[in-house]
Amino acid sequence: MNARDAGAGSAPPRDPLSRLEELARALRCLPGVGPKAAQRMALHLLQHDRDGAQRLAQALVDATRTVRHCERCNTFTEATLCALCQSNKRDATQLCVVETPADLLMVEQTQAYSGLYFVLMGRLSPLDGIGPKEIRLERLLQRASDGVVREVILATNFTNEGEATAHYLGELLAARELRVTRLARGVPVGGELEYVDAGTLAQALRERRNMGSEP
């Protein structure tokens, strides 16, 4: 400690509760965590699991520094291209469009699909001000127009927003002379892929239907 640091000791001591409050406030960035739950988590970490708290803090720093988007499919990866995009075992003529990396993992779990993916990292939601620009749909159009892709499978959720996104994309992609298909209705109305079992999803993939006219 140098002389200047020692001098800082003359400042009034911080309220010990303020750091705790800061932690609770920070935890509220987690989905579904309100003020009460955040406070419980903060107290738990400090009282019972300081090692866990340190690991969590380090993992957050590491992940936010190193995880980025795959340049080809937009999913999370630490490299320029994700492992799926780098693999030569995948069928590059098929492109499956999903909303999130979790949805990609769900489709992978079905083992019924061997093509490539594009992850939207969202969906159209005009009421929330999320339009084609906000989710950068032009990147998907570019990706699908590489001359190798023949079929685009729209595997957005069966929620209102997921359906609207599929409809919008279907029209744009069909105009580019691509075969555009949508998962079959095995997935329930309002259903999110993440919560559908792999068997149902595999069937929905196999029985996918054409959208619009076939090229």
Ligand code: ZN
């Ligand atoms: Zn990728």
